[in-house]
Amino acid sequence: MAEEERERFTTAEIGAVAHLYRGEVYRSTIWRTRLDTTTNWSVVTLGVALSISFASPEASPLPLVLVGVLIVFFLVLEARRYRYFNVWRARCRWMETHFYAPMLLEGDLHLEENWQEVLAKDYLRPEYHVSFASAMGRRIRRNYLWILLIQTVAFAGKVAVHPTPVETWGQALERSAVGPLPGWVVIAVGGLYILWWSGMAYWSWRRDNARARRRGNGGSGMG
Template structure:
């Protein structure tokens, strides 16, 4: 049997039909999980919009909602990163079939079974696993969407301190407006800077990590 598997260079018509249906199912599942990713992004955008409306509803309104909404945004980001790990599995399988099944078939009619791409796919079904780590997923979602959401949140908060209730006239006045209960404005601003730099750092690290993994594994030996 092992000798037959090594010598096998083609697929039967029935097997080709089964793989075509398999591709359809993987494309469908990746589409469904992509929709779930968009849902959490929409939640983050809506909650930020509500915080902006409350904060800028009047000059006397507190900038605190723009700080608190950051907690919700990060919650949605972490939830979306978990969903992205599932999405990446189905997307990688569909892309693998496109690259090694459909593209060779359309180009020269040869499925190049000798490259053992089918064994890589079979192994992924036999031993399913995530293709990316959790923090890599977090970084990818920050780069794709959440960096812009966090940027808008930061600029809106700074704008609120500068213009409401009257245009700021000194740095100390801005720090006073940033006070939150017993926390002085300087501490609040410092926490905000750490908040932005931390998530930006994760985004940059995930980009570097993904590039390193892609270079190390090559394009024809693994999915993800």
């Protein structure tokens, strides 16, 4: 008899789940705003570096190199924030697909599928749904790859046109030098810099596709 009673939510329980969903939406919105904040910081600092480096033909390209440190710092901070955001987002999506969608389509919450137990366990023992590396990869794919590419192209453009159009490869290497670092070292590190983040974006894309296929084959993970 108890099992039959547990096949349905009471009106009060449905109302409680609705309030729970509203609270999770609010939390995900707050953390979404925090993600946008760090992205804005990256864009602003890159804009400042561009303004300084291209202020005059004699200006140094060094700000375009140093801003990379800040961009990476903001990326790390944003990846950390994304892991929190993804917890609230995953819970919202879980309730949408297992509570609201079945209720709207069939009027049946399919409690026999035990989706409510997955959600309850996530509240009892909360944990991140994605790794830190996956979070970084997702943020690179969404925003930071474009920021990093603009930084790289701006540095190359600065070397190519200021103070006069570059004529030889040796001249480009000379202009790329930063302090005691020779130009070839700066260019090599810059190439590894963009390839590393591009590789991480590709790796996370492959990983997310694999997770999606597992869900399509009956997986029940959140995140």
